[in-house]
Amino acid sequence: GAVVSQHPSWVICKSGTSVKIECRSLDFQATTMFWYRQFPKQSLMLMATSNEGSKATYEQGVEKDKFLINHASLTLSTLTVTSAHPEDSSFYICSAPSAGLGSPLHFGNGTRLTVT
């Protein structure tokens, strides 16, 4: 089945530093990938849509200058949390549709970010 790989699985960083999270589609190409954020015991909240070769589309309330998204190839999207603060601590998950019309989303295993 379709596999989405996310790295790192967890990261601890100091306040003010930046963290990059990678999302790769291992056995399929994804012109579009999606980044979600999940707080404990809550459902997924879509942050942005990553588009290969063009700018990402951000959901309302998500700071595009804080959460930088780059989709440089058909198999890789990155999310960089810039100048991280403790309130950015969360579980970040990427996803991608595996095929064409009607295909469901497949998710990475998530990245747990802790900002101290």
Added chain:
Amino acid sequence: QKEVEQDPGPLSVPEGAIVSLNCTYSNSAFQYFMWYRQYSRKGPELLMYTYSSGNKEDGRFTAQVDKSSKYISLFIRDSQPSDSATYLCAMSAKGGNNAGNMLTFGGGTRLMVKP
């Protein structure tokens, strides 16, 4: 009122029981329905994917969609402790590469299967 409602649980059942998980929704345009299983500190894993109304079976799992009632269900037969996880329903009006930003999730139901 949320667009997709899902009882958060927790739902606790003994091993071997039949589990019924449900979601209701308000948007009649939804046509694609999914169930995801999420273990603690892991990403959601796709379990079932259905289009429009009807039933779909895969091993111990059966997904039902009743569009007339705006109600979907996931049944788990012979539940196992390894089924203990959070189950998320998700739905969209449109499939394809735009599904991610048109996907509406339920809040998830936490299931605990006790040995």
